[in-house]
Amino acid sequence: MTQINLATEAEAEEISRFAEASFVHTFGHIYDPADLAAFLAEWNPPSRLRAQIADPDMAIALVRGDGGALQGFIKLGPIDFDLPEGQPTEHATELHQLYVAPEAKGSGIAAALMQWGIDWARERASILYLSVFTENPRAQAFYRRFGFVDVGRNPFRVGNHIDEDRIWRLDL
Template identity: 75%
Template sequence: MTTITLARDEDVGELTLFASHSFTHTFGHIYDPADLASFLAAWNPSEKLRAQIADPAWAIALAHGADGSIAGFIKMGPLDFELPEGQPGEDATELHQLYVGAAAQGKGIAAALMDWGIVWARERASILYLSVFTENARAQAFYRRYGFIDVGRNQFRVGNHVDEDRFFRLDL
């Protein structure tokens, strides 16, 4: 059974390492090492995570493995991107990140975190957005199973490298 808890200050160090490792494991082969390093340094710095943990507009939930270590996490919060033309932004929130460690994949952790995130979002908004890499077919299929629809494109910068992402929307 997956245990999900809200992140606390004392989780920041482990969460920072987990997030960087997960992103690098999933996408690191795409980027020049200098671009990846500059992105990771700015992506989830400890002080930013601490501020988000303390801010009620944000929530970071952690899934713990049997040994108590982080097996996955989801970060929810205010919109921080420009929506595609015609997409409503009022009464909306964003799923910023959802990562499950490689060893924990296929064990229902992503689904448990997503279920938690949707409940959190429904208590605050009527629309949930996320952005997903165009070449991450597994993640796109996962989000579509939850009823998300593709509503447009987004550029995602990693250092000097620009990826094309897709915006997905779920009406809550």
Template identity: 75%
Template sequence: MTAIQMAEAADAEAISHFAEASFKHTFAHLYDPADLSAFLADWNPPARIRAQIADPGYALALVRGDGGSIAGFIKMGPVDFDLPSDQPRDDAVELHQLYVAESAKGTGVARALMDWGIAWARARASTLYLSVFVDNDRAQAFYRRYGFYDVGRNAFRVGNHIDEDRFFRLDL
């Protein structure tokens, strides 16, 4: 079984570095280096992660791998993007991030974190949203297995580049 633990303030720097490395591994090839650098400079700094860990509206959980390194993490919290106008915002939460180390993919880490995130959301809301890159077929298939469905387009800015993401929704 995969042990999930709540993130603590002391984990903020490691989470920040892990998230950046995961984002780069998956998406860096899509962007001009200047756009990527501008995005990453403000995206997930340790200070923001520490503030979210301390904020009762958020929950950050992680799984550690060999040697105590992060094998995966999930960030849950309030909806902070502009949903399509036909989507309810009240009584909703967002899965902000779910990242798993390459070496941990296929080991159950993502499934354990997702199960934990959905349980966290169910205790607080009736709707769970997330945003996923339009061409990230692996992630979309994973979310669809949980019952998420596509509810619209989300413009996701990386520097001066605008990607098309899709909003996914899960009725809890």
């Protein structure tokens, strides 16, 4: 059984480093170094994470390995992207991030975090949205297994580079 705990403000710096390393590991090769650096500087600083951890409308939950090292986390809260026309925002929330350490992929941590996130969202909303990069078929297959469906486009800016992301929806 995977132990999942809510993050504390004291863990914000560690989560920030983990998120940055995960993003760079998965997507860093795509971007010009200046675009990547600009994005990372604004995207997930510890100060923003501390505020999100303290926000009762958000949740950040962690999984640690046997030695205490962070192995994965999930972040959920209010929607912060534009939804395609016709997609309801009332009673909706967003899965902002779900990252797992490269060495922990395939271990069941992602599935445990996702189920935790769905349960958290279900207590607060009737719809869960997320945004996923079009060039990330592994993540898309994962979300599809949980019942998410593609509902539209979401341009995702990394510095001056704009990726084609897709917005996916799960009716809770």
